[in-house]
Amino acid sequence: MDGLATTLDRSSFAAIAQLTSGQSPATLAQSFSDWWTHILCSPGRQLQLAAKGGRKLMRLADYAMRSASGSDPEPAINPLPQDRRFADAAWKRHPFDLIEQAFLLQQQWWHAATTGVSGVTGHHEAIVEFATRQMLDMVSPTNFIPTNPVLQQRILETGGQCLVEGARFFCDDLERLVRGEPAAGTEAYRVGEKVAATAGKVVFRNRVMELIQYAPATETVRPEPILIVPAWIMKYYILDLSPENSLIRWLVGQGYTVFCISWHNPDSADRDLDMEDYRLLGPMAAVDVIQVITGTEKIHAAGYCIGGTLLAITAAAMARDEDERLASVTLFAAQTEFSEPGELGLFIDEAEINLIDAMMWARGFLDSSQMGGAFQMLRSNDLLWSRILSTYLMGEREPMTDLMAWNADGTRMPYAMHAQYLRRLFLDNDLSEGRYEAGGHPVSLSGLSMPIFMVGTETDHVAPWRSTHKLHMLTGAEIRFVLTSGGHNAGIVSEPGHPHRHYRIATRMQDGPAPGPDAWLERAEVREGSWWPEWSSWLGSHSGEAAAPPAMGAPERNYPPLGDAPGRYVLER
Structure with missing residues (x-):
């Protein structure tokens, strides 16, 4: 009877x-109930918000009169630095300037209304603020023809052809989605030809x-040798994109023997693989094989x-x-302490995990579409609404890049x-x-x-750099920490010669005092360019004198080459 009850619950x-x-309606309801209840019980806060709303109306009226x-x-009010929706000069024309100003003032008021309410738990506050921001992003004036002057100008210039072209793009994308085909343009980046093309053997x-190898x-x-352990939430070739921005190709060119794990894309038959399986059959098995070969x-x-x-485990x-x-450990945008995981933590509580667990239990795996949807929500302006606007209304499909093609795989x-x-x-934060x-x-x-060499990225929404930095508090090892410009992916794919790149760097010596992130930021040295040469130099300082390269594989010791890179697993759909 207990088994039947569990099955019925999980199915539900x-x-x-x-x-x-995969989003828990219970978490959302609890969060808004917590916020709304405490707002109703806070007459002082209500007066503050009413006064704040009145001041914003006066500011808008004053601006309208001066305009x-x-x-x-x-x-x-000015948009936040990362908000590029209103950058075009057309938004300075009347009446669109009023529309923009009214929206930004309203957005600011809602932020004040959903944060700092006494009694609301931190997790619930973050969810309410996030959900409200998502709704505001949805109704932004940039998303609609009557309120977007840039879109109106585009329609006039093309005689409405941009809407026709956008409709064609929409139908094409919908058809690809239904058929389970990759996004348009990805065919230009075939794995093993244009990307993941560094010479090697499985x-x-x-x-x-x-x-x-x-x-x-x-x-x-x-x-x-260097062993690279990529995430299995993504395919390994983010580190082996096109030849000009392949970290693996660059490392090989610096005189290192490089090995990289390419993870199997699991299906329902792999439902029982756990973290211990990944540890033993992944890096531990790789270390054993590398030692035999080299x-x-x-x-x-x-x-x-x-x-x-x-x-790290x-x-x-x-x-x-x-x-x-x-000999050393290098961590790229990797967390070891999860008490402050950033906005990704919005999707992690008992109710959410219960729901995701049931969804995975039914299928045996978590599909990439569920993960991709969560990541898009974290940056809905850049990854969702702006692309809908440019592609389906402006009729301008963004040119495919190797990084975009990888992201779609x-x-x-x-x-x-x-x-x-x-x-x-x-x-539970068990590791830390x-x-x-x-x-x-x-x-x-x-x-x-x-x-230990660590790399954090300034605008990381997946592994915020202040979270990755916390390893300083958990070990007395020597840590050379780099904070680079860019996000979770683009900050790592930061080849020498890439324009507009910079990084900060500082070293905590073994058993030295552990600086907090703010203290580290104050004393870190700012340098221009890519952090890759910094890593290569650091590796060299912890390596021996150069010698002849090892053979490819070790046939005489039961590790013959099984085929050319990139192998079979990376091609699995």
């Missing part, structure tokens, strides 16, 4: 998750990953996003077991692993608090003693 929650795209006089008045394969590009190489005693390991979290478990094969995540990841890491078990025993990040 899975159906709700399908209807709501009507024919002068070029100072605006009553030298090992198991049910979780393929291990790629890249061919040397220099006569001599450093004796310590004959080295030490390996540099680098992890990206959730791959970096897994690498692996390194902590190896330290606990007195396994000293890691989604992956799935197995039920057991993702449920464990959400609960034990995000919700010493409760996370690997190999049947807890691991502690305080055991990390190898040199």
Whole structure:
């Protein structure tokens, strides 16, 4: 009877998750109820908001009068620095300037109304503020023909042809979506040809990953190879895009032997794979194979996003077991402490995890569309509404890039692993608090003693840099921390020569005092350009003298090359 009851409950929650795209209506209802109840019980706050609303109306009226006089008045309010919706000069013309000003003042008032209400829990406040912002983004005057002067001008210039072209783009995209085909333009970036094209061989394969060894590009190489552990929430070739911005190709050119994991794209048959399976069959298996192929005693390991979290767990478990094969650890936009995960934490609470768990239980995996939808909501202005406006109303499809094509090449995540990841890491924060078990025993990040290089990005909505920085508080190891311009992906794909790039850098020596993020920011040195050479120089300082490169694979030791890079797993849909 208990099994039947559990099945019925999970089926019910899975159906709700399908209807709501994985968003919990209970969490939303609880959040707005908490906010509304406390607003009703706060007459002082109500008076403050009423007064604030009155002042904003007066500011708008004053601006309207100054604008009507024919002068070029100072605006009553300016958009936030990251808000580019009203950048066109057409928004300065009457009456569109009033429309813009009224919207921005209203947006500011709603922010004040949904934050700082006494008694509302922090999580509920964040959800209400976020949901209100989403609704305001939806009704922004930039999204409608009668209130968008730039769109009106485009329609006049094209004789309405832009709307026809936009309708054609919409039908094409809808047809591709129904057929399960990739986005338009991605065919120009075929995996193994235009992207993921660095020469190499698959030298090992198991049910979780393929291990790629890249061919040397220099006569001599450093004796310590580099193992890259990418996230399985994405395909590995974000680090091997086009030749000019491939981190892997660049590393090989710097005289390093590079190995990279290419994860299997799981399906329902892989539902029971968990974090421990990924640790043992991923980086641990890779370290064993690399050591056999290269004959080295030490390996540099680098992890990206959730791959970096897994690498940190692996390194902590190896330290606990007195396994000293890691010469260094590098973490790209990777969290090890999850108490402040940024806006992604909006989607993580008991109700949300219960719903996502039921949805994954029914299918055996979490589909990439659910993850992609959450990430789009975090930046709805840039990733959703602006693209709808430019593509379907302006009739201008944004040219496809290698990074965009990669982003459209989604992956799935197995039920057991993702449920464990959400609960034990995000919700319960077990790793930073010493409760996370690997190999049947807890691991502690305080055991990390190898040199660590970390990269955070300034506008990261997935792994905020202040969150990634918290590893300083969890270990006494030497940490060289880089904060680079860009976001979670573009900040990492930051090749030398890329325009308008800069980074900040500072080192905390082993057993030195742990600076908080603000203190670190004050003393970090600002440098122009790409952080890649900084990493290569740091790796070199922790490496031995260059020698002849190792062979590709080790046929005599049961690791023959199994085929050319990029292998089979990266092509799985």
